Amino acid sequence: MQHLTVLGTGVLGSQIIFQSAYMGKDVVAYDINDEILAKLPERWEYLKDAYRRDLADATDEKLDAAVARIRATADLADAMKDADIVIEAVPERLDIKQQTWEAVAAVAPADTIFATNSSTLLPSDIAPFTGRPEKFLALHFANEVWKFNVGEVMGHEGTDPEVFEAVAAFAAEIGMVPVRIHKEQPGYVLNSLLVPFLDAAAQLFVKGIASPEDIDNTWRIATGAPSGPFQIFDVVGMMTPYYLNASSDDPIKREFAEIIKRDYIDKGYLGKGSGRGFYEYK
Structure with missing residues (x-):
């Protein structure tokens, strides 16, 4: 599968795009x-710096070649026309994911494989909206995909086993370590x-009980972990925990x-990728 379309260019979407092109x-x-698409060149420069920092083989030539393999469009039919695989x-x-896949199904080639990068939702809750449930499954990435490179592959009862293995192979081709999930599990x-x-x-x-800084320090000092939970929130970005908690039945989660x-999203503090979240980044 040489031709990939990624739906959504946020924190993780842009990383999947760049890593696959790389x-x-x-x-x-x-x-x-x-x-939204006009902001991507700035994002590519941010990711180039990250790759140079973390990967020994990240030469300027290789990074520039990656950017050259990326084409941006706001026309869904245009985005789908050559896609071997689509990652959402x-x-x-x-509801957003279901509506997105309904729109995609109307314009995608019949043999295109569909994958969601959903962090918490089950493929079986989305599959009926894809028009091709046998070709639909989840391929989940961890944040900073070039470094924390697991690719969790999870189907539903109707996923074709050959499609499952094809997506696992694709994950390996883009530098991920495929993790095969044998049953649907929220959160993989x-x-x-x-x-x-x-x-x-x-x-x-x-x-x-304690400040984010003290909570993070406690975890790092006591366990030797490189990052505390609020540093992880900054890597994930503020939008994901907001969406996950805003409609919760738990009042503590809603308050969070x-x-x-x-204190963060409304001020433009969207996490590490924006330069500031719970912490400030240069």
Whole structure:
């Protein structure tokens, strides 16, 4: 599968785009308007710096070649016309993902494989909206995909086993370590472990038990981990925890979402990729 289309150019979507192009794929970056797409060159420069810092083989020539393999468009039909595989990375809301896949199904070639990068939603809840449930599954990436390079592959009961293996092979081709998930599980392996950890940190913060800095320091010092939970929130970006918590039945989670929106999102502090989240980054 040489031709990839990525739906959504946010924090993780842009990383999937750049990583796939870096590994030699031809990538179409789709988003809903040209104003969003106009910001991508700045994002590519940010990712180039990250690759130079973290990867020994990241030469200027290789990075420039990656950017040259990326084409941006706000025309969905144009984005789909040559796609062998589509990866969706739109906001983490079931209704948005369902509506997105309905629109994609109307214009995508019949043999195109569909994959969602959803962090928490089940493929079976989205599959009926794709028009081709047998060719639909999840391919989930961790943030900073060039460095934390797991690719969790999770189908649903109707996913064709050959499609499942083809997507696992594609994940390996773009530099991921494929992790085959044998049954549907909200959060896969990674987020099944990570989300309760982040939720515990958010509760400590909302209840006024300790500051984000002290919570992070405690975790790093006591366990030897390189990052604390609020540093991880900054890498993930503020929009994902906001969407995950804003409609929760838990009042503590809703309050955390309100804090994130009021004190961070509304001020443009969207996480590490924007230069500021719980911490400031140069």
